[in-house]
Amino acid sequence: MKILFVVSEVEDLVKTGGLADVAKSLPLALRDLGHEVVIVMPYYQALAKQFSAAECTPPQTLFSDQLPYEFAIREIRLETLQVLCVDYPAFFDRKGLYSDDYHAYGDNAERFAFFAHAALKSAQAINFQPDIVHCNDWHTALTPYFLHIDDSGFFNKSRSIFTIHNGAYQGTHHFADIPYLRPHYQLREQLDGDALNFVRMGIRYANKINAVSPNYAQELLTPLGSHDLFYEFTQRRADVSGILNGCDYSQWDPINDPNIIKTYQAENFAGKAACKADLQRELDLPKEPTIPVIGMVCRLTEQKGFGFILPMLDKLMQHNVQLAIVGTGDPEICRYLHEMAQRFPQKFAFHQDFSVRKAHMIEAGSDFFLMPSLFEPCGLNQMYSLAYGTLPIVRAVGGLKDTVVDVADSPQSATGFVFSEPNHQALLACVERALLFYYEYPQQFTLTQKRGMQTRFTWQSAAKAYESLYVQALN
Template sequence: MKVLFVVSEVEDLVKTGGLADVGKALPLALTELGHEVIIVMPYYRQLAEKFNAEDICPKQTLFSGHNAYEFGIKQLDLQGIKVLAIDYAEFFNRKGLYADNYHAYPDNAERFAFFAHAALKTAQTIEFQPDIVHCNDWHTALTPYFVSIDDTGFFAKSRTVFTIHNGAYQGSHAFRDIPYLQPHYQLHSQLDGDALNYVKMGIRYANKINAVSPNYAQELLTPLGSHYLFEEFQRRQSDVSGILNGCDYSQWDPATDPHITQNYQVDNLSGKKACKADIQKEVGLPQKATIPLIGMVCRLTDQKGFGFILPILEQLMQHKVQLAIIGTGDPDISQVLQNIAAKYPTKCAFVEDFSVRKAHMIEAGSDFFLMPSLFEPCGLNQMYSLAYGTLPIVRAVGGLKDTVMDVSEQPEDATGLVFEEPTGAALLSCIQRALLFYHEDKKQFELVVKRAMTTHFTWKQAAKDYLSLYQSVI
């Protein structure tokens, strides 16, 4: 099969979040299974500074009304996969991908409307006629629409798949602020008031809609979990499915991890104890091997469960426990964490920072990993935690529910601790169960740790599932 993979970021090239992980891993896995994948993405300033790629063909032009958009096509290589980057300096030669200092660019809708169309023009230019055009998140959600109105015949046999990585980000903008789309009068019937919602367009025009875990797909079909798009998903219910993301174990393996003080594996966990002492020292907590350490690395946002965490911190600090949180984001959340860390310096550490090294140190050195998300389409940190024998404490939402089995509910398959209700009381109760489990049943605790370390979610399996989805639409 020929797959045109349209995405706004790709790990190893340019990255702001988990979307980039998929942008790299899924095309690689599909290629390893014998299929031809070409990635199309914007040629951001960060890419230009890193690679200084050459144009592979003369400049191309897209017309919209009386406006002409002349752009170049650069070629990069991602472990043997062809990556074509759309070079339109006015839109992509900027400091950030989507924002400058946390302020979203006001013309993001215009930038990515152009990109969604330019991706198709790129495929035509190099005469790559795809069986599947695979689009990802709101940045590329207009591509299925552009396929549907293409009158060249080039995409007559192409089918479109739209993957939702996080339905909370929908790309909703006032239509009058999107000059590129002004000649598309038919879009007036698609507006909510005066706004065009890009994710809605993806849902309406793609042949298949896919979410990044089976449980998240089910949540999108409910009023509560649909991010206010319930009617849209219900209309396309038979075309909505979920495929669990894989995990890149080449980067997340305690046996080979270069970022941790001592490597370890499932049949010899002694290195994990050294990693615990190392992260305790790193964040300024007492180096006590017998005190359970709960780690957390994330963006400081409500999505990550801080609405449940902050109200219970004082109560949690009354227990024999250490808590280490690393992350940046909402300044109000940051202030509360700083206050608690100052009040309980031997029990709580907060590092307002992010680094790959510290993220790996937390995963390796903690006994538990805290991930009580309000919603979580798939989640990767719980997969990393399992690989490192760090038992996840999660809420039963999205991909967390698909990947973590509770020690009480499913003792034979248990890999962590799970709670349901979106409340601080439910979270505190779950953490207390975790602490009791740690202190009172060392033999069973180690058994669950070892089971967690042998629980893998591979991109090869995910790619096979995507191929089945592609075949179903072809």
């Protein structure tokens, strides 16, 4: 099949989150299955600084309200993949991808409405006639609509897939603030008040809709988990499915990780103790090999469960434990974590920053990884944690429920600790259960660690599932 993969960011090119990981790994895995994949993304300022990408076609023009939008198409190679970059400086020659620090660009809707259309024009410009147009999150959610109204004949046999990586971000904007869409009366008739919801349009116009884990797909079909799009999802219930993301084990493997002080594997576990000591040194925590370390690396937001974490920190600090949190985000959460770290310097370390090296050190040096998310479409850190023999402590939502088996539910196949209720009491009880397991059952703890390291969530499996979804769309 010919697959046009439309996305706003790609690992190794530009990245703000997990979407970029998928946008590199999935196309590569689809290529390995024999499919021809072309990625389309915006040509951001950050890309222009990294690559001297040449124009691969003559200049292209789209018209809206009789106004011309002339843009260039530049080509970058990502391993063996062709990446087409839509170069429209007025929209993409900016410091950030979506925002300037914490302030989203006011014309994001205009920028990505244009990009959603320009992606199709780019495929047409290089004469790439896709069987599947695979769109990702709100930034590209209008591409199925533009495919639906296209009258060139070029895309007559093309079908669209809309993947929801995080349904909480929907691209809701006042229609009057999106000049590019003014002539599109079909969209005007589908406004919520005077606002256009990009994700809602993606759900309505795509041939198939999928989420990045089976459990998250089920949650989207419930009033509570649908992010206020329950009607839209239930109307398309037969076309909604979930495919679990894979994990890039070439980047996350303790056997050959250059970011950790000593490598290790399930059959030779000694290096993990050295990684724990190195993490304690890095974070100025007492070098105590027998005290369990709970690590956490994430964006500091309510979604990541800080509404549960902050109220239980005082009680957690009464236990014989060390807690290490690394990340940036909400200033109020940061302030509270700084205060707690000052109160409990022997037990709690908070570093308000992010680096790849520290993320790997946390995964390798911790005994547990804390991930009590309010919601989590798929999640990757719990997969990384399992690979490093670090037992996840998670809430039973989204992909966390699909990937972590609780010790109490199935001791013979357990890989971590899971709680359900969205409150700090349930989280604290789960953490205490994990600490009890660590102290009272050390042999079972080690066996569970090694079982986690032997668990694999591969992009090869995910790519085969997407292949089946594409065939369903074409049929």
